[in-house]
Amino acid sequence: MLLDLNEEERLLKGGLEQFAEGAIRPKIKPFVDRHEFPTELVKEFLSLGFMGTAYDPDFAGGGLGTRGAAIVAETLARAEPGFGAIYLCNSAPMTVIARYGSDEVKKKWLEPLCRGDFIASFGVTEPSGGSDVASIKTRAVEDGDSFVLSGSKVFSTNAGAPLHGASTFVAVTDPELGPKGLSTFVVPVGTPGFKVGKAGRKIGWRIADSVELFLDECRVPKANMIGKRGDGLKQILTTLSIGRILVGATGLGLARKSIDLAKSYGADRKVGGVPIFNHQGLTFPLADALTKIHAAELMIRNAACLADAERPFRLETSMAKLFATEMASEVADIALQIHGGYGVFEE
Ligand SMILES: Cc1cc2nc3c(=O)[nH]c(=O)nc-3n(C[C@H](O)[C@H](O)[C@H](O)COP(=O)(O)OP(=O)(O)OC[C@H]3O[C@@H](n4cnc5c(N)ncnc54)[C@H](O)[C@@H]3O)c2cc1C
Numbered sequence: 582m583l584l585d586l587n588e589e590e591r592l593l594k595g596g597l598e599q600f601a602e603g604a605i606r607p608k609i610k611p612f613v614d615r616h617e618f619p620t621e622l623v624k625e626f627l628s629l630g631f632m633g634t635a636y637d638p639d640f641a642g643g644g645l646g647t648r649g650a651a652i653v654a655e656t657l658a659r660a661e662p663g664f665g666a667i668y669l670c671n672s673a674p675m676t677v678i679a680r681y682g683s684d685e686v687k688k689k690w691l692e693p694l695c696r697g698d699f700i701a702s703f704g705v706t707e708p709s710g711g712s713d714v715a716s717i718k719t720r721a722v723e724d725g726d727s728f729v730l731s732g733s734k735v736f737s738t739n740a741g742a743p744l745h746g747a748s749t750f751v752a753v754t755d756p757e758l759g760p761k762g763l764s765t766f767v768v769p770v771g772t773p774g775f776k777v778g779k780a781g782r783k784i785g786w787r788i789a790d791s792v793e794l795f796l797d798e799c800r801v802p803k804a805n806m807i808g809k810r811g812d813g814l815k816q817i818l819t820t821l822s823i824g825r826i827l828v829g830a831t832g833l834g835l836a837r838k839s840i841d842l843a844k845s846y847g848a849d850r851k852v853g854g855v856p857i858f859n860h861q862g863l864t865f866p867l868a869d870a871l872t873k874i875h876a877a878e879l880m881i882r883n884a885a886c887l888a889d890a891e892r893p894f895r896l897e898t899s900m901a902k903l904f905a906t907e908m909a910s911e912v913a914d915i916a917l918q919i920h921g922g923y924g925v926f927e928e
Contacts, residue, residue: 627697658834699746
């Protein structure tokens with residue numbers, strides 16, 4: 582499997598880097614400081630068409646699959662990890678619709694999301710816990726031509742943003758079937774009974790708002806069900822696996838930026854009359870960091886290739902996310918140490 586960027590991917594990366602470095606980086610800090618969703622910057626990003634990168638061109642997508650999406654997440658995260666998070670949390674509802682929705686559902690929801698008309702959120706995690714997705718309590722009861730949803734979700738990222746237009750919710754349709762009784766629905770903003778609760782202030786990804794959502798007898802047409810009744814668990818597990826590749830890619834972007842800053846600082850900063858990188862004690866951790874960044878990139882691209890080829894990929898996506906996110910934290914620490922005392926100042 583060839584893991585190099587192909588021509589289309591290089592063009593994607595180049596175009597997006599211009600936006601990330603030219604528009605996001607110089608303007609983002611006040612939003613991070615205020616824990617504020619950067620509405621105008623996200624609008625600008627949506628207008629450039631990158632949101633549809635991964636998806637089918639028949640529905641206004643760019644056709645570059647998960648490999649392309651990983652490049653978008655990484656490049657945005659280099660400028661600001663929270664911007665990568667806004668992208669990847671919007672990708673989750675798009676992925677579930679793209680993989681499992683009928684053409685009618687894709688036309689109605691995926692196409693405007695690819696065009697960037699609005700953003701969406703993924704409502705899986707509930708107050709009682711997120712790891713055990715099979716224990717979801719939100720109910721969807723069939724009533725004539727509709728389903729009526731009741732329950733609550735937490736940590737729904739993007740759902741409190743002004744550009745938010747819809748959520749995909751996983752709910753219990755058939756309690757007697759246990760994990761096989763879950764199904765997924767699109768619920769548009771403005772549906773009576775669909776309420777946004779409070780946003781939690783986070784220690785990272787600050788600009789990506791994560792909110793509570795409440796469904797109080799929310800009625801949606803049956804046509805808003807994604808795929809087959811009872812397929813909800815399978816749909817979530819696959820979508821979360823693809824999401825893991827993008828979470829890993831945001832870690833990769835963060836690590837790359839950290840080490841680039843450290844490399845330029847270490848080349849200029851002199852201790853004992855020579856640049857600090859002349860002291861091997863600092864180049865060993867730098868070499869470790871660069872090696873781990875490379876390994877993470879290969880794992881992420883390999884997992885993305887498997888996903889795009891419709892081959893089994895859950896193990897590889899989990900390993901890529903685990904490795905890349907732990908690597909990001911280690912590399913950020915190495916970069917901070919290379920900066921010496923300046924490493925702890927916000928500037
Ligand atoms: C920034 C952020 C954004 C998010 N955005 C979204 C979103 O948009 N949509 C959404 O639906 N969710 C979202 N989530 C939720 C996320 O998916 C959950 O936090 C995650 O699934 C874990 O669930 P939990 O927090 O309830 O932890 P729990 O499930 O309560 O787990 C607590 C701890 O126990 C560990 N644990 C759990 N089960 C086991 C086990 N069997 N064996 C050993 N250890 C175990 C966990 O690893 C964890 O360390 C977001 C979370 C964060 C932090």
